[in-house]
Amino acid sequence: MNAENTPGRPRAEMTAPMHRETVRVRPGRTNAELAALVPHPAADANKYTRGHLSLVVGSAAYPGAACLASAAGERAGAGYTEVFCAGKSMITVRGWRPSLVVRDWHTWKPERIAAVRADRPAACVIGCGFDAEERALTSLLMETVRAYPGPLLIDGGALTLLANATGLRLCRRRAEAGLPTVLTPHGGEAARLARGAQVDETLEPPALACALADAYRAVVALKGPTTFIASSDGAAEAMDRGTAALAKAGTGDVLAGFIGSLLAQGIAPRDAAALGCALHAEAGRAAADALTDICVSAEDLITYLPAALRALEP
Ligand SMILES: NC(=O)C1=CN([C@@H]2O[C@H](COP(=O)(O)OP(=O)(O)OC[C@H]3O[C@@H](n4cnc5c(N)ncnc54)[C@H](OP(=O)(O)O)[C@@H]3O)[C@@H](O)[C@H]2O)[C@@H](O)CC1
Numbered sequence: 001m002n003a004e005n006t007p008g009r010p011r012a013e014m015t016a017p018m019h020r021e022t023v024r025v026r027p028g029r030t031n032a033e034l035a036a037l038v039p040h041p042a043a044d045a046n047k048y049t050r051g052h053l054s055l056v057v058g059s060a061a062y063p064g065a066a067c068l069a070s071a072a073g074e075r076a077g078a079g080y081t082e083v084f085c086a087g088k089s090m091i092t093v094r095g096w097r098p099s100l101v102v103r104d105w106h107t108w109k110p111e112r113i114a115a116v117r118a119d120r121p122a123a124c125v126i127g128c129g130f131d132a133e134e135r136a137l138t139s140l141l142m143e144t145v146r147a148y149p150g151p152l153l154i155d156g157g158a159l160t161l162l163a164n165a166t167g168l169r170l171c172r173r174r175a176e177a178g179l180p181t182v183l184t185p186h187g188g189e190a191a192r193l194a195r196g197a198q199v200d201e202t203l204e205p206p207a208l209a210c211a212l213a214d215a216y217r218a219v220v221a222l223k224g225p226t227t228f229i230a231s232s233d234g235a236a237e238a239m240d241r242g243t244a245a246l247a248k249a250g251t252g253d254v255l256a257g258f259i260g261s262l263l264a265q266g267i268a269p270r271d272a273a274a275l276g277c278a279l280h281a282e283a284g285r286a287a288a289d290a291l292t293d294i295c296v297s298a299e300d301l302i303t304y305l306p307a308a309l310r311a312l313e314p
C-alpha cells in the first residue's frame with residue numbers, strides 16, 4: 001500500500017470517468033471523522049436506550065448467517081438484540097450465544113414495533129441467510145419493508161427477493177415517509193437489484209452504487225475489494241481499507257450486523273454504513289495480523305472488532 005492509500009489519511013475527492021456515466025467518487029473518511037461517530041454509551045444508559053436491534057435472519061438452510069449477523073450486532077453495541085429466525089434455526093442460534101433473545105420468525109410483527117424515538121433508538125436487519133428459492137420469505141420481507149417504522153437494512157437473499165417492481169415501490173414509499181433503508185449487496189446481488197429496477201447492471205461499481213441508491217431511494221454499500229457507499233446525492237464514497245482475508249463466506253453477514261447495530265444506536269444511515277464498513281475492514285486487518293491472511297474466518301471479525309475500534313482512536 002502506498003502512503004496515499006494509508007487508511008485514515010485525508011485524500012482528495014476526484015471525478016472519475018465511469019462506464020457510460022460520471023459520478024463523483026469521494027475518498028474514504030479519516031480515522032478522526034469515523035472515531036467521532038462511535039456511539040459510546042452514556043453513563044446513565046440502559047439496554048433500551050442503547051438501541052434495540054431486531055434481526056429477521058437465518059432460514060433453515062442457513063442458521064449460520066443468523067448467528068454471525070446477530071453476534072456482530074450485539075458486539076457492535078446494540079443494547080437489546082432480538083433474533084427472529086426459522087423454527088429449525090432457533091436451537092443453533094440460542095446455543096451459539098445465550099445473550100441473544102431468539103424467537104420464531106412467525107411471531108415477527110413489524111407493525112407492532114413502536115415508532116422509533118430519539119431516546120429509544122431501534123433498527124431492523126433482514127435477509128442474512130434467507131434462501132431466495134423459498135418464495136414464502138417474500139411476504140415476510142415485503143411486510144417488513146412496508147411496515148417497519150425505523151431504519152431497515154436489507155442483505156443477503158432478501159436482496160434477490162426485493163429486486164422487482166413491488167420491492168422498488170415499497171422502498172420508495174419508505175423514503176417518502178422519511179424511513180431510511182440501507183442495502184448491502186455483493187456484486188451478484190447488485191446485478192439482480194439493477195435488473196429489478198431497470199438499471200444498467202454493467203455500470204462500473206461507483207456508478208452502479210449511485211444508480212441503485214437513486215432507484216431504491218436507499219443508502220447502498222456495494223461490497224467488494226473496494227466498497228462504494230452511495231446515497232441519492234450522486235456521489236460514492238470509496239472504502240478501501242479492506243483485505244483479501246475478508247474474502248470468505250459469512251463476512252457479509254457480519255458486516256450487516258455491524259451496520260444494523262450502528263443504525264439501532266441512532267447513527268444516521270450513511271454514517272452508519274461508512275463506520276460499519278470501516279470497522280469491518282479494520283477488524284479484518286487486525287485478524288489477519290494475528291492469524292495470517294489465510295486463516296481469518298467470519299467469526300474472527302467479531303472477535304477483532306475491539307481492535308478495529310482502537311485502530312480508529314486518535
Ligand atoms: N454460514 C452461512 O449460513 C452463510 C450464509 N450465507 C447466506 O447465503 C445466502 C446466499 O448468499 P450467497 O452470496 O452465498 O449466494 P447468492 O447471492 O445466491 O449467489 C451467489 C452468486 O452471485 C454471483 N456473484 C457475482 N458477484 C459476486 C460477488 N462479488 N460475491 C458473491 N457472489 C457474486 C456468483 O455468480 P457467478 O458469478 O458465479 O455466476 C455467485 O455464484 C444469503 O442469504 C447469505 O446471507 C452466506 O452469507 C454465506 C455464509
Ligand SMILES: Nc1ncnc2c1ncn2[C@@H]1O[C@H](COP(=O)(O)OP(=O)(O)O)[C@@H](O)[C@H]1O
Nearest residue numbers: 186223224225242243244247249250251252253
Ligand atoms: N478481496 C477483498 N478485499 C477486501 N474486502 C473483500 C474482498 N473480498 C470480499 N471482501 C469483503 O468481504 C465481504 C463479503 O461479503 P459477501 O460477499 O456478502 O459475503 P457472504 O455473503 O458470504 O457473507 C464484503 O464486506 C466485501 O467487501
